[in-house]
Amino acid sequence: MEGLGQQQRVLPGARGFLTAFGQRDSHALILSNGVTNHRPVAGQPYARIRWAEIVELAAVPGNRPKDRAQFVIPSTYVDSDGRTHQVQRERGAFGLLTADIDSGDHSIDMLEEGVSAVLGDAEMLIYSSSSARPDEKKWRVMVPLAVLLPGADYAPTQDAFFKLLEERGIRCDPALARAAQPVFLPNVPPEKRRPGDGAPFFYQMRHRLGQRLVLGPTSPILIKREELRADLDRQVQETRLNRERLSRARLQNTCGDADDFDPIAHFNAHHDISDLLSHYGFERSHRQRGSHWRSPLSESRSYSTEVRDQHWVCVSAWAHNYDIGRITASHNRAGDAFDLYAFFEHGNDKSAAVRAYAQEVRPPRQPSCLPRTKRGSFTGQGAVSAEPPKAPNFLTAEKVELKLKKQLMDALEAAAKWKEGGEKSIPPVTAIRASPGSGKTSAMLSALGEFDIERLQGDVVIYMPTLRLATEAAAVAEALDIGWHVTRGRGANNPETGEPMCARAELAEETGRAGLSVKATLCERILEDGDVVRCPWYAICSGERQAKADEPKPGYLKQWQGLERWPEIRFESHAYLERGNTGSGRVVGLRIVDEKVWQNFLRSAYLPLDDLAHAGVKPPPRGRGRKQAKRYQERAAQAADRVKAGMEVAAALRAGESPVLPHYSEKDFADFAGDEDQLPTILTTLPNARDEELADAIALVRQARNTSRLCAMTWKILSDAKAKGRTDTERLAFLPSWQAPHSTKPPSDVVNLRWLAPFPSDVPTILLDADADPKILDQMHGNALMHEIDMAPNTEVIQVEDRLFSNKSLLDGRKLRAECVGVIRSEVVRDKSDAAGPRGVLVVANKSVVRRFFEDAGIL
Structure with a gap:
């Protein structure tokens, strides 16, 4: 039998199994929701529990609240990722078979008899679960194995065990077949015990001694496991063949050319209901002449869907629950092949199903000219070159x-x-x-x-x-x-205190935007006489002293x-x-x-065109001497040249001509840029000033520096164009009578600047x-x-809908969101009905769109 050669001999008492306390007890570095696990145990191995300790616990069950109850994963793999199903399948070695029986209200004697019919005289432990009551008994069963079972064989072996028990009237929860599924150990929480002596209201256990279970070639469990594997392989093969046949049939069904073409009638005439049921994961009954089927959506697991000639009838609740087909006179549900197609392929949206099928069998005629979108863009076949790109070296x-x-x-x-x-x-x-x-x-x-x-x-x-x-x-x-x-930036939260890393986080943001030094403006400044002036919270931020109860708790400087x-x-x-x-x-x-x-370094800004002609040179204070006066005169003369050039550039842009003026050189434009960019980078207001004073001073500098910075960038763009021998530039665009969105200022002529900020290049860099x-x-x-x-690609991508779902249209259209949710729901249903077992459906969408989905459903 498959897997027998890989089993590992268990040394009695030498190994234990993974154990933890409560469903949320995880040692993983990254939790299942993608959040970092900050608990001290993150990355540490789990504790172990031996079989003998489990038996002792059954005799004296735990007394923990349900959310902290002890559980076991019966695998010897206990590393920090041991609660991951895939990891346990690949690395786990399992020493117990387990079963969870929550229905049937079996007595412990009946349960032992049924399990013994499957296991023989093997050792077993039976104990009641924490939610059991005298009138609603629930049980867990554990069976120790003679040899460890590889993780890859654990789930199919558990399934075979459950199937044999089900044949004897004992129905098990299939969840325990999953490799990392917790099995809660004997426990009676405080609310399930008598107030006086603490004795359980209801608890029973039985430990039957015997040999550990040997899963040999003649074991009923292994024989059943191989039967189930063969059945699964056969179902997968049949499903694949059915899908291929349906696909071929659809390709051939392109003869719907009549003017009275009816997509629903055409579909029903060319599709067999039994084939569709098999395709969508229904299981055929081998009794009743094979006309009865069990739906993958049926909770009763009964063969309640019957095929009758050209329609189907369902006598159970699943079709009512999902609103498939129509209600009959006998209050059952009935439908045709197209009803199945509309539900499973299009989320029960018959209009969408009709459109999709009509498009499939009657493709639209190609227009004589290329179609355009509402914005005028060409689209459709021939809009771009059809020459395929060179295939990568996978x-x-x-x-x-x-x-x-x-x-x-x-x-x-x-x-x-x-x-x-x-x-x-x-x-x-x-x-x-x-x-x-x-x-x-x-x-x-x-x-x-x-x-x-x-x-x-x-x-x-x-x-x-x-x-x-x-x-x-x-x-x-x-x-x-x-x-x-x-x-962590100044505005980020300190993980130790939950408060911002900087007590002046908002001021620091404004200071950076103004082009000022944050440290010299807000934190610490050394004056000309050597004195040091600091922020009132500097000592706390740098770790020199602890914060008092009513003080902020910054930590930016000490990080x-x-x-x-x-x-x-x-x-x-x-x-x-x-x-x-x-x-x-x-x-x-x-x-x-x-x-x-790279997109973080793209810049775009708008500069009022007339600001290019501003002087921006203030006279020096009185009494500063001849040197300062001479420097002012030099700067004033240079400013006059810059103002003249600014007026010429503005006139060229308004006339629709190139702003790269031929009578100015690269150096001229570069000098203009340097002349603009000479505002101070440090305020006269000191770091120990009140926040309100600093905010006012920063706002004034920011306004002045913003105009100066954009003017300087305009000259740099023109200088760069000259350096590259260009006679025009696309980085300056003239916008007449432009008004910013939501602005109350009147429209004005502006120039839109676009440039690429420099990337740090002072040390070696690796880009991934x-x-x-x-x-x-x-x-x-x-x-x-x-x-x-x-x-090399390892994922098959299948297009399930031929429509556009943009973020804006989804946010604005409730009906469109409902259609999108229908598509997702149909994929979930299709996944659940897959003969190979569900693999999950990943939905990738904008957060705001997903939030709207949940709001529409009443969940948020």
Whole structure:
């Protein structure tokens, strides 16, 4: 029999099984909802419990609340991921068969007799569950095995055990066939005990001694297991053949050319109901001449759906529950082949089903000219070149892993050699474009764990798209013992206190937008006489003293104090690539950017056209001397030239001409940009001032700097065009009488500036991006070395609907959302009815759209 050669001999008392307390007791690093597990036990192995201890517990059951009751997963694999079904299937070794009997109200004698008929004289333990009552008895059964059962064989063996018990009138909960399903141990919670002596209102157990169960070639359980496997293989094969036949039939059904074409009649004439029932996961009864079927949606599991000539009739509740077909005079449900198709393929939307089937058998005639969308874009066949792109060089997952590891190690070596060579050349940049799901992040952490990062002479900073992803990646790195630190911005919450990392978080945000130094403006400033002026909360933020009960509890400045002096691996969000220095004072030796980041450096802004001609030069204060006066005169003369050029550029834009004026040089435009960008970066208001004073001063500087910054960027764009020999630029667009959305200001002529902010390039960089594009990469890093890795597809993609669901249309249209939910529901039903077993349906959608789905259903 399959799997017998892989079984492992159990040494009595030498091993125990995974145990924990309460459904939420998880040691996983990342919980099932995607959130990092911050409990102290995260990453630690689970405790073990031996068979003898389980028997002792049955004699004296636990007294824990239900949400903290002890359970066992009867596998010897107890690592932190031991509560994952796939992991237990791959790595688990199981020493018990278990059963959960919640229906039937069997007595313990009847239950022992029924189980004995399947197991013979093997040892077994029977005990009542915590929810059992004298008039509604519920049981759990445990059977120790003579040899451990491999995880891959556990579920089919459990299914065979359940099937044999069901044949004897004992129905088991099929959930216990799952590899990591908790089996709750003997327990009677406090509310199920008498107030006085604490004795259970109801509890029974029986431990029958005997030999441990041997699953040999003649074992009824193994014989049944192989029968079930053969039946499943046969059903899968039949389903596949039926689907292929139905697909061929549909391709042939293209003769609906008559003017009186009826899609429903056409469908019923060309599709057999029995074939459709089999296709949608119904199970045929071998009695009653095979005309009765059991629905995958039936809770009674009865063969209640009968095929009668050209229609079907259902006498149970499942068709009523799902509103399939029509109600008959006898209050049953009946329908035709098309009713089944509409429900299972189109979420019971008959209108959509009619449209889809009519489109399938009567494809529309091609128009004489290319169709357009409402916006005028060409669409349909011929709108773009039909020449297929060159097929990628696909690699297997194993080869992808090896290639990724090698390229990452090569990139780390190049970075280290650049540092060791004295940093005499441009820092190396390596970009790796690997298919989604190929394990880029895991390979990166693995490579860093093997590399001597001290050769980089500075920290390795890994940038993730968000703080949450950075935190999750840091948790994985900490489990690998290679890093742990996550930089949190001033506005982020301190995980220790739940308060913002900075007591002036909003002011810090405004300060950064104004182009001012946050540290010198809000935190700490050294004056000309050497005095130090600090924020009122500086001592708390830096860890010099503890906060009092009524004081804020910032921690931004002290977050780097736990790091060692030597190079460390740290994690930050993408936002820090734009902000530059974090204030840590630590040297960066290598940047690793995970996922796409270039769009964060795209800039677009609107500048009133007349602001290009502003002077922006103030006279010096009186009594400052001749040098200051001379400098003012020089700047005033340069400002006059800049104002004149600004007026000429504005006139050219209004006339529809190029703003790259021929009589100005690259240097002229560059000088204008430098003349604009000379506002101070530090306020005269000190960090110890009141927040209101600082806010007013920051607002004034921000307004002035915003105009100055955009004017300077205009001149830089023109200087760059001159440097590249261009006579025009698309980065400046004239918009006459433009008004910002929701603005109360009158319309005015503006210029729309578009530019690419500089990417940090002072140290070596590794880019990990599944969508890396050579053209964009060349704009940001002209010296980048790019590697491309394409993993062979391992997922079959099937289109189930031919319609467009945009976020806006879904948010605005309740009917459209209902149609979309219907499509999802039909896929869930189809998945549940799959002969190979349900695999789940993943829905990928915008959060706001998903929230609307739940609001429509009354759940939120």
